[in-house]
Amino acid sequence: MIILGVDPGLTRCGVGVIEAGAYRRLSFIHVDVVRSDPHESQDLRLLKIYNGLCAKIDEFAPDTVSIERVFAQENRNTVLGTAQAAGMAMLAAAQRNIPVALHTPTESKMAITGNGKAEKIQVERMVARILSLNTLPKPADAADALAIAICHALRPQGALEGGEREQHLTAAQRQWAQASQHAAHGRGVRRGM
């Protein structure tokens, strides 16, 4: 199963591709950053990001596109552009009938390090270890894109199915479910996407 992870961004949009084999064995396939020029107009920047993501999806033909979920309460200057870049990834996948999964940064950290509040460097080291990379993936956007792809591969089945009841989950799965719930509700109502 090929998973293409997207760390959405309007200036730099990370793309990471992995293969998830039997026994949760994960292999690195590709990592890159799709960029747009901040001096161009918003519409042309979105077109650039969209075209770049379409090219990656067509090249690697993923079974799932896994995208980092954007929250409105992250009230940074760039949040709308980030949401729109995520929208470009969703559109590109939907146009090709490829399922889309949205994962929060907390879910990603939990899946990769076992700690939803792990430091960035911890996550990068674990990404490198899980994918048997000799060096840390660079740049950071690319590492995050690999992390969000790995997150989808390592997610507990309870999270996958969505309909599983908590009592059927293992301890790790319960922890995951709580992290998801925290992300969806604890930080305020889930916003918009």
Place this chain on the structure above:
Amino acid sequence: MIILGVDPGLTRCGVGVIEAGAYRRLSFIHVDVVRSDPHESQDLRLLKIYNGLCAKIDEFAPDTVSIERVFAQENRNTVLGTAQAAGMAMLAAAQRNIPVALHTPTESKMAITGNGKAEKIQVERMVARILSLNTLPKPADAADALAIAICHALRPQGALEGGEREQHLTAAQRQWAQASQHAAHGRGVRRGM
């Protein structure tokens, strides 16, 4: 000059088309709402909105697509979906080499009623009067889409060119420039798009 206005929304995305002739004479061409089902997944909803907007743009071949600007500080549940719907409109226009204009609600009210803080019903009445409609445009999303198209047609040249200095502007143009500035800076730094 054909102008296609978009009042972005994920559930209901208003589309209004007008023709701007000589002496700022404006004629009504079309109004409609592109919808997506709130029960569908985000990616399929964006695909629906994108396809609907592409169909409208291809049908009416506008010279400009005028879109209501979205602000992150409108911290509603729906702001990210709204921004993504606006992104779909920008992408659809950019793919066809059609220029995109973003206008704030304040600019739109100012252009149509002369008052940047006009009530919704005032704006709707003026839209109907400007376009010589016998009844108020319905539904509200559609009226807003016509308003944003009219706003682009009636904008002062100072706003159009962007490079004009304030001292070259008429009183109305200065008022407009101030409204734009208020929208961009007075409500906090402009966010993301």
